[in-house]
Amino acid sequence: MEPLPxxxxxxxxxxxxxxxxxxxxxxxxxxxxxxxxxxxLVIRYQRPAPLPLPDEIALPEGTAVQAVTYGPDFYLVVTQGREVLVYDRGSGTLRKTLALD
Known part of the structure; x- marks a missing residue:
């Protein structure tokens, strides 16, 4: 009998x-x-994306930005104090302030 391999x-x-x-x-x-x-994914989502505010816009003292919208000739900034600030795109001056109720 042969041994098993x-x-x-x-x-x-x-x-x-x-x-x-x-x-x-x-x-x-x-x-x-x-x-x-x-x-x-972990590296990308650890840091919040900065809001892209143009350099020529000067926000009023004590305001914090919640959202920014770019229009054809204006910037619309929504603050956390429930205000809407409309800035001229060419000069960067404040056109109008609206209060949200």
Missing amino acids: SEDDYVEPANLRFLRRLVTVLTTVMIGGLVIVVGL
């Missing part, structure tokens, strides 16, 4: 070895890509 005697076919290595490489690349995507 051990695991050391097993020769892996070339195409199976290639497939095993390919799956390992693809798994590594996918894990690395996922780590990069999650890292970029």
Whole structure:
């Protein structure tokens, strides 16, 4: 009676070895890509996006900006004090102040 072959005697076919290595490489690349995507999302959403106020606009003292809208010839700034400030786009001067109720 012949002894059973051990695991050391097993020769892996070339195409199976290639497939095993390919799956390992693809798994590594996918894990690395996922780590990069999650890292970029965490970095991107940690800091709040600054409001793009033009440099020529001077807000009244003690106001905090909640929203900015750009029109064809004006900037509309909504403050947290529930006011709407309309600025001229060319000169940057305050045209009108509206109170929101």
